[in-house]
Amino acid sequence: MPAGSDKKRERQYEHIKESQEEQGASKSRAKEIAARTVNKQRARSGESRTASKTSTRDRKSAYERGGEHSHKGAQGPTRDQLYAEARKKNIDGRSSMNKEQLRKALGR
Incomplete structure (x- = not known):
C-alpha cells in the first residue's frame, strides 16, 4: 500500500489487487497495478505531495473514458464487435x- 494513504485509498488498493488476482495476474503484478492506480488517483485529487505530468494530464479516468481509446489502431474494432453492432x-x-462487409453495412 502506498505510504501516506487514508482508509479509502487502502480499501481501493485492496479491491484493485483482489480484482487483478481474480483476473489471473500474479500477486506481485496485482500489487503493482493496484499501487500505480491508487497513486494516480491520489495525484489527480491533490492528495500527494508530488505528481507526474502523466498522472494529471488525462482529463478523464480510464473508467470515465469507457473504452474510448479501445480499438482505434490500424485494424479497428474486431469482427465480433462489428457483428454485435450490426445485430x-x-x-x-x-x-x-x-469484417469488411460488416464495416460497409454499418457505414464505417
Whole structure:
C-alpha cells in the first residue's frame, strides 16, 4: 500500500489487487497495478505531495473514458464487435458477412 494513504485509498488498493488476482495476474503484478492506480488517483485529487505530468494530464479516468481509446489502431474494432453492432441495428445477412462487409453495412 502506498505510504501516506487514508482508509479509502487502502480499501481501493485492496479491491484493485483482489480484482487483478481474480483476473489471473500474479500477486506481485496485482500489487503493482493496484499501487500505480491508487497513486494516480491520489495525484489527480491533490492528495500527494508530488505528481507526474502523466498522472494529471488525462482529463478523464480510464473508467470515465469507457473504452474510448479501445480499438482505434490500424485494424479497428474486431469482427465480433462489428457483428454485435450490426445485430443491434438489425442488419440483414450479418451472420454471413466478413469484417469488411460488416464495416460497409454499418457505414464505417
